[in-house]
Amino acid sequence: MGLEKINMPQLGESVTEGTISTWLVQPGDQVNKYDPIAEVMTDKVNAEVPSSFTGVIKELVANEGDTIEVGDLMCYVEVEGAGSAEEKPEPPVEKSEPGKQESSSSEAPKQEKPKQEKSGKKRYSPAVMTLAQEHDIDLNLVEGSGRGGRITRKDLEKIIESGEVPKPAESKEQPAQKTEPTQPSTPQAAEANVQTGEGDIEIPVTGVRKAIAANMVKSKTEIPHAWMMVEVDVTNLVNLRNAKKNQFKKQEGYSLTYFAFFVKAVAQALKEYPQLNSTWAGDKIIQRKAINLNIAVAKEDELFVPVIRDADEKSIKGIAKDITTLATKARDGKLTSKDMEGGTFTVNNTGSFGSVQSMGVINHPQAAILQVESIVKKPVFQDGMFGARDMVNLCLSLDHRVLDGLVAGNFLARVKEILEKMSEENTSIY
């Protein structure tokens, strides 16, 4: 058996209370749902209150003549099954303990509160700012009682009333910060300031990584980089290479990569534009006779730039062979310092990891670096119509001390021309 409450129902608009004129049931009476249990009088209507449940009247809480607010308890009914009003004597509502803080205003700051969040500490309202200025209060020394430790207007009003205004001069925190000597802004100092958090991994910088870092910093800080890019239509080159690659691989035992064609074209153009194949030497510029091309080969977290020697004297096959050899050596960790020496210009195959545009850092002390990007099939407007063409971006970073836009532009245009002319008809791989 469960217990249910019947409350005073709403008996019309604007009616907020009703007076029980007659109870139509007594405790112990059996009632059905919707049976009238009482007559109720309001100043608007007289009505019968129906039972909301089927069961036995347990207790009449209100007496005849009582005026009861809408929604307040009239009586209890015992019903089949579990009721929703089991806790009949309602537990006395406990007053929330904050009531005890009342009238302890002067002690407020001394209350031992648990260490709370201080996120609101530095958020000052206009009123707090105004009071702090008018009374010359150092807000750093004020304990906030608001949310997140926020200093409230009341906090300041209490301080002002008490007359114990913390002045900026008495500050204890600030000197501590100022005694720290200002360090010269050397790179070391910058590194020292990097803080590590929980879970961060510290990797010591050694060997190749250290060399790469030093070279990059030297290059980027010493060389005024300028940058340009041309777009090259290599459709014919792609056809050429596709036609030859399988047979080549079968015959030679290694791949005929696009990169070999690009290196060849660059070597050829460098012969015509030796300005690019040079080095800044302070009071002079040294133009190199040999065309030794560095190629970038990455191995996990290391980067090597081995050299294809005398690239201008080699066939596409010869270059392809060098690339394969150097790449294999790099991967196997067998590159010698001899493999790395004497580079005069760098060609970087950024397209191999999908890049379509990049700004290379010049391989110090060279004068320029050329990035060969991904070959992408694109709709191109040509001869009055659209066609699907294989396009590639060539990006050139140049040392603006050595080179100007004109010569660099001419060089790139020449590379472009060579590449676009490469086709099955006029290009020999051997």
Add this chain to the structure above:
Amino acid sequence: MPVLSYIQAVTQALKEEMQRDEKVFILGEDVGKRGGVFRATDGLYDEFGEDRVLDTPLAESAIAGVGIGAAMYGMRPVAEMQFADFIMPAVNQIISEAAKIRYRSNNDWSAPITIRAPYGGGVHGALYHSQSVEALFANQPGLKIVMPSTPYDVKGLLKASIRDNDPVLFFEHKRAYRLIKGEVPSEDYTLPIGKADVKREGSDITVITYGLCVHFALQAAEKLAEEGIDAHILDLRTVYPLDQEAIIEAASKTGKVLLVTEDNKEGGIISEVSAIISENCLFDLDAPVKRLAGPDVPSMPYAPTMEKYFMMNPDKVEKAMRDLAEF
């Protein structure tokens, strides 16, 4: 001093004004023999007769229009809209004619009409019997909008409205009619229109509201006082034009302001109050000005759970007040 309910104060004010000035007459739907659906005009038909308590057709534009015309001819009509929700057909008469006639005629004419209408929800009235319409009229210079909260204010302000020489919209909260009781002097008195009233002095937070919500705020304030939170409560009483001086004073007093209405939130009376505070009180503010209002949905729903969600109540006000106090 006798204790009257909110609606009894309405009836008493009407009766006394009709006794005092025979130009005062009442018109509206069911206001005569029936004494009004809420019984606000109960007994007046019997005392003053059918010439002074007119049962009209169900045509609110006519109720307003006839009233405005009579007012311009020197009468003191008190028109009743059965529910504030029904005032819409009369909006043109009220805004285009009553509010503007003094200005338009270069002071030759005026329309000293009082239009009473029960507004507000919480009575299971649903769409057409629960709306708050004050914001619709609250940017019409020439109109005054009075929304009292206590029986004492009802009597004093209704009398002042009837005696005012320009149109006054007098909105009575229908749930307050029988819920709110208070002491009302038997003698004649008026209260100034356009003046807000401090209903509770306090120093921690300021609550500015009007109508039934004043009582919710007062109840919440009593509870919060036990926790040491001391609330200052300003009852606007006249929501248009607003008592700017009182608003600025109340807001500046604590720097933490909660604005409460049961009307929809956006574009309501309290939004204007908020604007006044931000224009004038920046350097006294200690917290963002908070608005507690009904949701921006088209109307008070009928389902009790939904109505409860929409309707303002002391718990919602208490929660918002505590939250602001703790800021």
